Amino acid sequence: MKFIKGHISLIFPLIAILLGLEFFIVFDRTTDSFEKGLQEGYSMIVVSKDEMSIDDFKAWDSHIEQVKELEKSKILERLNMNKDKAEKNSFEASLPNFYSLKLDDYLTVDELESVKSNLQKSSNILSVETFHSAYQSKYELFSFIKFSFQTFIGFMTIIGFFLIVKQMEVWNFLHAQRMKVMEIFGASLFLRSKVLINMALIDAVISAILTSWLFYLFKNSWVRGSQMEILKDNIEGVFKFSDVFILLFAAITVVLIAVFLVVINVKEE
């Protein structure tokens, strides 16, 4: 009973930290394409008479980071015109140039308007369209959720560390006498801390396995049954087998640091 109690009080905060870590990884993985999608939706379409290079655009506004030319043939395809090839070619030649612009940052509506008006100063540019209003609020919400989530994980990690250090103080108290006796009889630092290292490693392995198992369950029952498209679309990202090793590595690192802190704090009397 005492044995279990001692272990639970280390395993519990360790699992809290590992869950935080894994959620962090999974969140990043599953929302990555979503976030990119939001970023891409946040673009400008420019129509120009003559061809323009990126530098031509940059000369008008420095926020412009990338320029992608939209192929005219694709635009024609979409229009689905019922014309023969020669007609199509001549029509294509008469079309202006279409560009999709990527900006270097997330600009406010006012800033976007200023980019737009800068571009319109060019006599070559026929029209500028921005697509932001729908994405802006969505992206801001997403950023807020991501920020809150990561802050929460950060706090969980700090509290977890705090609890582990507390438990280590208990261990320190429980093991100090034995380590002192061993030291008097000439045991090396490694030998003195062997028992602690073994206990800590066992707890690290248990915690990593439990956390992996929880995520495995999460992936295979909850996510599969849920209505959340973003998770279902990225279900392979929810838990990967290689995550077991990431968790194991993190757990072992945390406990070894903790053990080391305990051992160096045991002083001979």
Next chain:
Amino acid sequence: MPNVITANNLTLGYENDEEIIKNATFSIKRGDFVFITGPSGSGKSTLLKSFYGNLAPRYGSLVVGGLDMVGINKKNLQELRTHLGIVFQDYKLINEWTVEKNVVLPLWISGYSTEVQETQAKRLLHHVKLTGKEHKYPLELSGGEQQRVGVARALSKNPFLILADEPTGNLDEYSSNVIWDLMENACHQLETTVVVVTHRIPMVFNIPYRHFTIDENGSIYEVH
């Protein structure tokens, strides 16, 4: 006989406190049996601590087992300690280990095989009259029995030097006699050097011994 402990103008003190042992010069040879007496607080335990490197000399020199204790490094100190047998007044047994495991702690530290450990444990527990208690835990034993375990532990690796701080402090006569017999034998048969701090030298003692005493001022004299 070669010197096991040599002190020259040895001065000891804790951190920035006043000096406790002052200018002690003496030598202890192989096979010597030395009693150290003196009033409470005179520095007997302090002197013993300096012998196993728990307190570094403030001034003067101290050589134990050929090692200079002034500025001794960790590795040498660990090595020295594996060849000492130390007995404490408060036993300092490991309570979560069995009697048997406690006895062979020095062998375990030096990496002896389990067979050697078991044989030694059996032999030593027989000597300290604790056969049959090998699987008990220290807190299940009486004070006298615990100290006999402590003495068995000190002897388990045939140390060249035994350091004992009031080993029979408040033990019954039977346990005290077992302990003195063992130390006499180790000294007499194996030429182990023994240094014992005590407030009372046993009435019956079968081998020749030396007697150092520390006065209230921290000076050490040999009583002849």
